[in-house]
Amino acid sequence: MAVGSALAITVPATADDGLGDYRDRFEPLPHFPPIPADNSLTPEKVELGNMLFFEPRISSSGVISCATCHNPALGWADRIPRATGHDGQIGERNTPTVLNSGFLGSQFWDGREPDLEGQALGPIEADVEMAMDLETALERLNDFTLYQTKFAEAYPDDADPINANNLAHALASFQRTLNTPNSPFDRYLHGDQNALDQQEKDGMVAFVDNGCIACHSGPAMTDSNFHRIQVPGSSDVGRFEVTGDEADMYKFRTPTLRNVAVTYPYMNNGATETLEESVAIMGKEMLGRDFEEQTIADITAFLHTLTGEMPDFDVPALP
Amino acid sequence: MAVGSALAITVPATADDGLGDYRDRFEPLPHFPPIPADNSLTPEKVELGNMLFFEPRISSSGVISCATCHNPALGWADRIPRATGHDGQIGERNTPTVLNSGFLGSQFWDGREPDLEGQALGPIEADVEMAMDLETALERLNDFTLYQTKFAEAYPDDADPINANNLAHALASFQRTLNTPNSPFDRYLHGDQNALDQQEKDGMVAFVDNGCIACHSGPAMTDSNFHRIQVPGSSDVGRFEVTGDEADMYKFRTPTLRNVAVTYPYMNNGATETLEESVAIMGKEMLGRDFEEQTIADITAFLHTLTGEMPDFDVPALP
Numbered sequence: 214m215a216v217g218s219a220l221a222i223t224v225p226a227t228a229d230d231g232l233g234d235y236r237d238r239f240e241p242l243p244h245f246p247p248i249p250a251d252n253s254l255t256p257e258k259v260e261l262g263n264m265l266f267f268e269p270r271i272s273s274s275g276v277i278s279c280a281t282c283h284n285p286a287l288g289w290a291d292r293i294p295r296a297t298g299h300d301g302q303i304g305e306r307n308t309p310t311v312l313n314s315g316f317l318g319s320q321f322w323d324g325r326e327p328d329l330e331g332q333a334l335g336p337i338e339a340d341v342e343m344a345m346d347l348e349t350a351l352e353r354l355n356d357f358t359l360y361q362t363k364f365a366e367a368y369p370d371d372a373d374p375i376n377a378n379n380l381a382h383a384l385a386s387f388q389r390t391l392n393t394p395n396s397p398f399d400r401y402l403h404g405d406q407n408a409l410d411q412q413e414k415d416g417m418v419a420f421v422d423n424g425c426i427a428c429h430s431g432p433a434m435t436d437s438n439f440h441r442i443q444v445p446g447s448s449d450v451g452r453f454e455v456t457g458d459e460a461d462m463y464k465f466r467t468p469t470l471r472n473v474a475v476t477y478p479y480m481n482n483g484a485t486e487t488l489e490e491s492v493a494i495m496g497k498e499m500l501g502r503d504f505e506e507q508t509i510a511d512i513t514a515f516l517h518t519l520t521g522e523m524p525d526f527d528v529p530a531l532p
Numbered sequence: 533m534a535v536g537s538a539l540a541i542t543v544p545a546t547a548d549d550g551l552g553d554y555r556d557r558f559e560p561l562p563h564f565p566p567i568p569a570d571n572s573l574t575p576e577k578v579e580l581g582n583m584l585f586f587e588p589r590i591s592s593s594g595v596i597s598c599a600t601c602h603n604p605a606l607g608w609a610d611r612i613p614r615a616t617g618h619d620g621q622i623g624e625r626n627t628p629t630v631l632n633s634g635f636l637g638s639q640f641w642d643g644r645e646p647d648l649e650g651q652a653l654g655p656i657e658a659d660v661e662m663a664m665d666l667e668t669a670l671e672r673l674n675d676f677t678l679y680q681t682k683f684a685e686a687y688p689d690d691a692d693p694i695n696a697n698n699l700a701h702a703l704a705s706f707q708r709t710l711n712t713p714n715s716p717f718d719r720y721l722h723g724d725q726n727a728l729d730q731q732e733k734d735g736m737v738a739f740v741d742n743g744c745i746a747c748h749s750g751p752a753m754t755d756s757n758f759h760r761i762q763v764p765g766s767s768d769v770g771r772f773e774v775t776g777d778e779a780d781m782y783k784f785r786t787p788t789l790r791n792v793a794v795t796y797p798y799m800n801n802g803a804t805e806t807l808e809e810s811v812a813i814m815g816k817e818m819l820g821r822d823f824e825e826q827t828i829a830d831i832t833a834f835l836h837t838l839t840g841e842m843p844d845f846d847v848p849a850l851p
Contacts, residue, residue, distance in 0.1 A: 275610075
């Protein structure tokens, strides 16, 4: 490592705030998540996925698209406790944001799909969401010459490119572009020590010292692991539904904290509206601690620094 | 008027196609509709109206906004026969596009409101649309400091700016910006005689010669008047519901033809999917003519030239 005068050239001009040991516990959010080898990220797939994400004709009613619940105006989620889908039915769980979802180690609250390709078709087919038969969805897309063209461009080696696999891969590709780098906290981690004010830094310290970081770690601030929690009003057995293993009863995947300030309400059932209330509950349920008011205020201030730059996308002109 | 060599300077370089008498029957679409004296078009009202247009919290379910049925991805309409609203209920009529709606002499299929200010609150309160109590909608908006700020900026003279009148005026202001000038036909009317090909010009001629222009006149290609029509499958009494006058039985306001190619399906009940079918029905029902195949193809080609430039808008970041 460089020392002495050589080092002086590389440090930022601002005085060090002495919190390097804390900063080292975190990772800034990259501009892109890992791209799987079997789904290269091409502009053609992203453009097609963007169209499909806003496409209501792949729901049985013809009026619900991915963007209905993952609404770009609402932090790419829906800001209601539990998702409302086909015919006004209300689902069991809170809609997770799709922002930065490519950074997650598994998908859905219960992690029942390993990746975005596995996740993409679930809401289309779910009775309480888009309630659509997949074959009918593909037939509807095939009725439009524009989709015939766009699928052929995205999958030039496929003789019959409008199929379920390609639909899922295109949606996953688009979602991998919905990332929010350059939050104040990212700028802080990248060296701008003025990007956070003192209370926000106090919150970062409290976040580490109290152990929040044990589960909320890594670039998306989730370990992508499953932890047992029962929040007010929830009898949801969580991961147990997937594995049937008693050890997974009431376990949910740690949610990302990226953009948490704009993705309320919180918890698997949307039970809490405010970050303050959520921080208090997490302290009690997960860490066995009754946080002081000041600690809650500081951690909340810190969480607000995790809101990044919202991604570019087009409202497509659908056929 | 200028003559001789002075005139030669002002005519376009291309040869005249000899259809001036036909062109003179039409009006190009202006960039903005008339602005009412009691609702000046300010950037603050437009920005607020843009937010409110995408705001689902002013529906009782919290998931339906104006943009749900007036979807910018779908020609600012919904591309289904009849509107689907609260709890999946299906309404009686086809969703009209909001594009260029400021040019219409009255609002709704039955003209029951004279202007956009009168129209704006209807869908919020309608049981089969957003199903929302207006007082509750205003209370929900008032819960957000961002809306308190934006209403105050849009209505600086009001002590209590979050009210129904201002909500309607802001939505109307935003809608008056959703115009689609510079269609191929507008460019043709403005002097570019190559903006239409021969079939499209033949369609324009057929449109005039067959009398379509009797009702589809003016910049939005509607006389904003009410005409009796019963399309397949419709028992809707139309304007009679508004006036109670037997003479208004089955009458509907002439719909705009601007962007008609991207605002299918057609008719008050969305009975027809294609322009060809719609042109044939209109010929028979309104003009008592059985159009030849060629005439239908020509008029359809002409109607495709009425698709203009889609308006700029933001997907707002809602609070």
